[in-house]
Amino acid sequence: MVRVDLRSDTVTHPSPEMRRAMYEAELGDDVYGDDPTVNQLQERAAELLGKEAGLFVSSGTQGNLVSMLAHAQRGDEVLVGDQCHIMNSEAGGSMVLGSIVLYPIRTDEFGFLEPDLIKDAVKPRDYHKPPTKLLAIENTHNASSGRAINAEQMKAMADAGHEKGLSVHLDGARIFNAAVALDVPVADLTEHVDSVTFCLSKGLSCPIGSIVVGSEGFIQEADRWRKMLGSGMRQVGIIAAAGLVALDSMIERMQEDHDSARHIASRMAEMNGISVDPEHIQTNIIRFKVPPHTGNQIASRLKEEGVYINGGDSDLRIVTHYGVTNDDYEFAISALDRVMREIA
């Protein structure tokens, strides 16, 4: 039996308060714009992130997709980090459904894209090349162990894009983790970008949903694409109600996830066969290395011990989240220690 599921913060279940709010939610038909709970959530989110308007979408992937479709046309180019989620884990949706070209830029180990690399990647006006329209950046940066990119760095990347006439989108699936880790208002991190996707169903622990925010005009366009993608979702206030609870009660508590991740990483650093730098861990994602070709074996042995993590050849990940107790984390650390001794 699995006791501790550390595959992702997406495995979280709604809190009792969320379930109550969902039960009691005031509803309407959101395709007519009539759902008061959705409207309230969209407005709250836009205000928090310092933008004009918001749009409730079914997932982070859909939020990024409608944003790219709203910012860029068929045949246009979007600059992305080569290690980002949009590039590597969203099934190439913007390329398939929008005929948009994704152009990857080298990402440093902290998830940052050097402004000069951004500027150099923008294509000159030349009909041999796709016109570069958008820069998409990510914070926290999942592949860099959830690194939080600070406001100054966010501004530097966004300025580089704007200087070249691009719009700038932020995949802020975990932007509240970044704000908590850096101890700044979230709007400080979103101030310089034109649009943001953030996820309700990760560290904020909602069962479903993400929000896109941006200007009124951009959100109208994103809404059109959302409809086309089949996500005009009627009485969706039943889900949005959990989002309102999350924005009230789940942001500050993410510090606990960050502290747990740092603690786990420091214990892992003492284990034979694991390579991890606890100092690198700022939020709730721990990426670590194990000897080549042992990752899948470690993951399946851990599962037998009651701890669930995703497998892989030698790069593994643990994500801390709501619903896991300190005892559960200690249980997971002991199981990992046992398994690593066996492997050695």
Ligand SMILES: Cc1ncc(COP(=O)(O)O)c(C=O)c1O
């Ligand atoms: C950085 C980042 N962006 C976007 C997504 C996509 O979110 P969803 O799983 O809701 O589609 C994820 C999911 O893990 C993510 O880590």
